[in-house]
Amino acid sequence: MDDAADLESFRRTLREFALSHCPPEIRAVVAANRKLGRKEWSAWQRILHARGWGAPSWPKAHGGTGWDLRHRHAFDEVMAECDCPPQYHHGLRHIGPVLIEFGTPEQQAHFLPGILNGEDWxxxxxxxxxxxxxxxxxxxxxxxxxxxxxxxxxxxxxxxxxxxxxxxxxxxxxxxxxxxxxxxxxxxxxxxxxxxxxxxxxxxxxxxxxxxxxxxxxxxxxxxxxxxxxxxxYGKFLLDRERLGGANVAPAFRFLDRARALVAAELQGPQNRLKREMLAMRLLQIEAELRGARELGLAAIDDVMNGRPLGIAPSVLKLSTSEAMQRTSQVALDAVGHRLATRFRPVDASGPNAEVGEIEWLQNYLYLRAKTIFGGSSEVQKNVIARQLFGT
Ligand SMILES: Cc1cc2nc3c(=O)[nH]c(=O)nc-3n(C[C@H](O)[C@H](O)[C@H](O)COP(=O)(O)OP(=O)(O)OC[C@H]3O[C@@H](n4cnc5c(N)ncnc54)[C@H](O)[C@@H]3O)c2cc1C
CATH class of the missing domain: 2.40.110.10 (Butyryl-CoA Dehydrogenase, subunit A, domain 2)
Structure with a gap:
C-alpha cells in the first residue's frame, strides 16, 4: 500500500471507531460548541486509552501510539470531523512530553499513567x-x-x-x-x-x-x-511541542458548517435573500482562508517530517484559524443576533430553554474573543512573523 492509501485506510479505521465508540451525548456537546468539562474529556480519554490510542503523540515505550506527525494529524482531524472532543491537552500534550523528555524515572512512573488513563487532571x-x-x-x-x-x-x-x-x-x-x-x-x-x-x-x-x-x-x-x-x-520545550496545534483546522471547518446551516435556516425566503447571500459570501471567504490554512498545515507537517525548519507557519496558522473562528461567530450572530440583543446578560444555557441553540452562538461569540489572546496573542504572533521575515 502506498502512503496515501495507507493514510486513507487509517482514516477509515479512525472514523469507524469514533462514530461507534464516542458516546452520542458527548458528541452532542461538541457539535453544539458547548463548554467541555472534565466529565466529558475524561470519559473520552478512558475510551481512547482502552483502544490503545490514549496518547497519539507519545512514544510506545511510555504507553503512546508511536504514530508519526502525519498520522497524529489525521487522528486529530478525523476526531474533529466526527465531533469527538479534542483530547485534554494540559496532561497529554504539555506536561506529559516534558516528563518523558526531562523527568526522572520515578516521576515518569508516578505521573504518566494517570495522564494516560484520564484520572489525573x-x-x-x-x-x-x-x-x-x-x-x-x-x-x-x-x-x-x-x-x-x-x-x-x-x-x-x-x-x-x-x-x-x-x-x-x-x-x-x-x-x-x-x-x-x-x-x-x-x-x-x-x-x-x-x-x-x-x-x-x-x-x-x-x-x-x-x-x-x-x-x-x-x-x-x-x-x-x-x-x-x-x-x-522546559517551559519553552512544552510550548514548542504545541507549535503545530493550529494545523488541525477541522474544528474551524465544523464551526463554519454549522454557521452555514444556521444562516440557511434562519434567513429563508425571498425577503431575506440579500442578507442571506451577503452572509453566505462572508462564510465563503472564511472557507477559502481555512482551506489555505489546511494546506499550509500539511506543508508544515511535511517540513517537520523531512527535517526542514518550520519558519512562520505555526504563527500564521494560529493567527488565521483563531481569527477565522471569530469571524464565523460574527456571521452567526449577524444571522440571529437581533433576537439575542435584549437577553445579552445573563447568559444561561444550563436550564431547559427552547432557544438554547441560539444562546450557544452568543456564548461562542463571546468566548472566541479570548482565542486571539491565549496561546500567544495575535499581536505577538505578528511580531514573530515580522521578526522572521524581516529580521526586525
Ligand atoms: C481564556 C484564557 C485562558 C487562558 N489559560 C491560561 C492557562 O491555562 N495558563 C496560563 O498560564 N495562562 C493562561 N492564559 C493567559 C494567556 O496566556 C495570557 O492572557 C496571554 O499570554 C496574554 O498575556 P496578558 O493577559 O498578560 O496580556 P498582555 O501580555 O499584557 O497583553 C495585553 C495586550 O498587549 C498586546 N501585547 C503584548 N505584548 C506585545 C508586544 N510585544 N507587541 C505588541 N503587542 C503586545 C497583547 O497582544 C494584548 O493585546 C489564558 C488566557 C485566556 C484569555
Missing part, C-alpha cells in the same frame, strides 16, 4: 498579573527549605484549575542574572494547604479561568522538573 500555572506575553517577568517565588520548596505568589488565567488535581508551574527561584535563568518548573498538587483557587468571571458566562493564590505552599523538591533555574528551557 492538570492545569498550567504560567501567567501572572503582569506576566503573560512577557512571561519571563513572573514573580511567584519558591524558596528552598530542606527537601521542600515554599511557594508564594499568584497565578492568573489558570484554565481548569477548579477541576484539576495538579498544576505544572513556573516559579522564580532566583533574581540574579538574566530573568529567564532564575525560573524553575514545579509540579504542585492543587489540594496542598495554602492554595486558594478563585474563579475569574468571563463575559461568556462559562467558568474556565481562575486565579490561583499560593501562600507558603510546601512542595517536595522531588516535584521539580530537571534542574533548578532551567525551568525556562
Amino acid at each position: 492538570w492545569c498550567q500555572g504560567y501567567s501572572e498579573p503582569g506576566a503573560g506575553s512577557d512571561l519571563a517577568s513572573l514573580k511567584t517565588r519558591a524558596e528552598r527549605d530542606g527537601e521542600e520548596y515554599v511557594v508564594t505568589g499568584q497565578k492568573l488565567w489558570t484554565s481548569h484549575a477548579h477541576e484539576s488535581d495538579w498544576m505544572y508551574t513556573l516559579v522564580r527561584t532566583s533574581s540574579a542574572g538574566k530573568r529567564q535563568e532564575g525560573i524553575t518548573m514545579l509540579l504542585i498538587p492543587l489540594r496542598s494547604p495554602g492554595i486558594t483557587v478563585r474563579p475569574v468571571p468571563t463575559i461568556d458566562g462559562w467558568h474556565h479561568v481562575n486565579e490561583v493564590f499560593l501562600d507558603g505552599v510546601r512542595v517536595p523538591a522531588a516535584n521539580r522538573i530537571g534542574e533548578e533555574g532551567k525551568g525556562w528551557t
